[in-house]
Amino acid sequence: MSSLHLRGTVLPEGDVRDIWILGDRITLRRPAGDTTTVHDGGFILPGLVDAHAHLGHDAATMAFDPALFEAAALAYAADGTTLLRVPGHREPIPAALRDRPDLPRLVTAGPWLAWAGLEDLDEPQTVPADLAAAGVAQALANDGWCKTYGDWEHDRPKTPEPVLRQLCDAVHAAGGRVAAHCQTAEGTRNAVLAGVDSIEHAWFLTPDLLDVLAARGGAVTPTWTGFLPHVDVVRTKPEGPRKDWFLGGVASLRTATVAAWEAGVTVLAGTDSLGHGDVVAEIGHLVAAGLPPAAAVGAACWDARRYLGFPGLEEGAPADLVAVAADPRVTPAALRHPSLVMLRGRSANRR
Secondary structure: EEEEEEEEEEOOOEEEEEEEOOEEEEEOOOOOOOOOEEEEEEEEEEEEEEEEEEEEEEEEEEEOHHOOOOOOOOHHHHHHHEEEEEOOOOOOOOOOHOOOOOOEEEOOOOOOOOOOEEEEEEEOEEOOHHHHHHHHHHHOOOOOOOEEEOOOOOOOOOOOHHHHHHHHHHHHOOEEEEEOOOOHHHHHHHHHHHHHOOOOOOOOHHHHHHHHHOOOOEEEEEOOOHHHHHHHHOOOOOOOOHHHHHHHHHHHHHHHHHHHHOOOOOOOOOOOOOOOOHHHHHHHHHHOOOOOOHHHHOOOHHHHHHOOOOOOOOOOOOEEEEEOOOOOOOOOOHHOOOOEEEEEEEEEEOO
16 A cells, blocks of 8 residues: 655654655554655644534524535635534534545534523524433534533523533533533633533633633633624724623633633634634634744644544544644744645645
8 A cells, every 4th residue: 555755843742753644544654565755844733623613504594504514614624624623503414524535524512502591592592401411412412522501691691500510410421521602700600610621712711710620621712713803893882781791701811811721721723613714813813812822823733633532643643734834833824825734644735
């Protein structure tokens, strides 16, 4: 069997190494048979990750459209994003899309699940009679995750801590994990104390909550891309509780992004996009918030992959990688111009 050969500075370790690709797997030992060198020099890192994406949903109706999903997934692959976590999707993603070799690998969570007290959300949600049982069912039917809400807006009810705790205990007992939408101080606190694994959007996190989250190996996904386009518009709005809540939440996120990383919480890069999300832009937002460039790249690469259960560039790992000319730990924008993208052992560079 012929193999592909790459040589370069392998990240995050920073050692110059040789990598061979056999089918869909990486080996660090030169295989027998013919080999073709496809990259020599520069920097090689695992494929990028969008840890919070809702691709395939129509922006107007939130209906899931397989054609929209396919187009967005192809764009992700061409940019070097080879792994997507989809924490909330209206209907199961068809196996024909999940299994396509030219589309990113997926970590899904099933439909958004809401506590009955939140059934007046602005858009229709799944409101099960038994939230814990529904969470277990979703985790088992997908990739070990379910997605729920700690809150919605500032003037809506917050999911009580005991309700979230029952959900987390049940999902954890089944071997799964829970992601929760959190954008209020009460909702965020309830979610962290109840045992939620991944705090999505992550407004109003405080040092004591970050310590709790770090102690159990939790994560935060700031989703800067979803908020920053609205900040200037919100600042023009009349003064009032909703304006204070939104601007205060974004301000709290800036502090919490760095504080989470310093506390040992895994920071994940997620775009919250309904289509093709710009992961490199999200990395830039993390840097602008104060994260060191290497940590920001890790949030969209090696750290995110490890948290989601995927290896980096090691023996037997999936053959998903990106090669760039400059060190992205110093210049993250280098990721805009990959010289090579490999997905499932095949070239996925933009055509």
